[in-house]
Amino acid sequence: MSDTQLTGRKVAILAADGYEQSELDKPKTALEEAGAEVHVVSLKNGSIKGWSKGNWSGSVHVDVTVEAANADDYDALMLPGGVINPDKLRVSEEAVDFVKSFVRSGKPIAAICHGPQTLIEAGGLQGRTMTSFPGIKTDLINAGAHWVDREVVTDQGLVTSRTPEDLDAFNEKMIEEFAEGRHAPRNLRPSEKMPARPETRPLT
Numbered sequence: 001m002s003d004t005q006l007t008g009r010k011v012a013i014l015a016a017d018g019y020e021q022s023e024l025d026k027p028k029t030a031l032e033e034a035g036a037e038v039h040v041v042s043l044k045n046g047s048i049k050g051w052s053k054g055n056w057s058g059s060v061h062v063d064v065t066v067e068a069a070n071a072d073d074y075d076a077l078m079l080p081g082g083v084i085n086p087d088k089l090r091v092s093e094e095a096v097d098f099v100k101s102f103v104r105s106g107k108p109i110a111a112i113c114h115g116p117q118t119l120i121e122a123g124g125l126q127g128r129t130m131t132s133f134p135g136i137k138t139d140l141i142n143a144g145a146h147w148v149d150r151e152v153v154t155d156q157g158l159v160t161s162r163t164p165e166d167l168d169a170f171n172e173k174m175i176e177e178f179a180e181g182r183h184a185p186r187n188l189r190p191s192e193k194m195p196a197r198p199e200t201r202p203l204t
Contacts, residue, residue: 005179007035012074014041014066014095014118018084021050021057022164023112027078028060030171036178039063039074043092051082066094071101076178081113081133090121100124106183108157110174112167116140116160129153130160157183 011031015024024040031038042048042062050057071077077099079086089095095118102109103124111119113133119125126144131153140147151166152159152173159177161170 003033004035005175006031009035009075009178010037010039010073011076011078011178012039012041012069012071012098013078013080014089014098015048015060015080015082016043016085016088016092016095017048018051018082018088019048019080020082020085020113020164021052022167023080023082023115024050024060025058026167027080027110027112027171027174030175031078031178034175034179039069041066041069041098043088043095051084066092066098069098071098071105071107074102074107075181076108076110077102078174079109079111079115079118081111081115083114086114086117089118096121106157108159108177108181108183110159110170110177112161112170113163119143128158129155130158131162132160133162 013024013028028038040060040063043066045062045065047059047061049059099118099122103122114136116130116132117136120139120143125140129146129148130140131148131150132140137147152161152169154173154177157177159173
């Protein structure tokens with residue numbers, strides 16, 4: 001059943017080819033049913049391909065490239081998982097800078113499965129309690145996070161879950177935190193701070 005918890009809120013879903021199909025599709029639907037305006041942000045124009053059960057699956061339209069997107073235009077960020085997807089995002093300077101803007105401003109972020117890998121590159125995980133796909137547990141601990149094995153974890157606007165099996169709990173907490181809005185800004189370490197970006201405009 002739809003509601004209006006997120007009416008007037010604008011949410012970015014940052015993803016690339018190889019995102020886990022259900023981890024983008026189901027949160028996107030949940031956000032839209034809650035009243036949010038949702039934009040898929042990616043590394044290229046057109047569409048990106050999803051991955052499901054070891055094979056390429058459906059696709060989703062890209063609303064704006066990360067190069068053209070302005071994080072200031074969005075109230076919250078969602079990061080789906082998939083093994084291939086975060087590997088593409090974390091080596092993109094534009095994608096990492098986009099995520100850093102949300103971390104730095106204290107805007108809520110939701111990440112599931114392998115999605116937190118991009119957060120490692122963006123920084124700001126020191127002291128945060130979170131979960132993820134177990135295979136990246138050590139990576140998150142090395143980034144300063146306190147990793148726990150629970151279906152969903154919230155920590156001052158950061159929502160994380162482990163696998164697609166956790167999507168119902170993940171979506172519920174994501175909407176709750178996105179409705180609550182901005183938290184205290186996170187201080188990035190000097191090595192994590194982002195350079196100033198030139199002004200860009202969305203695609204028309």
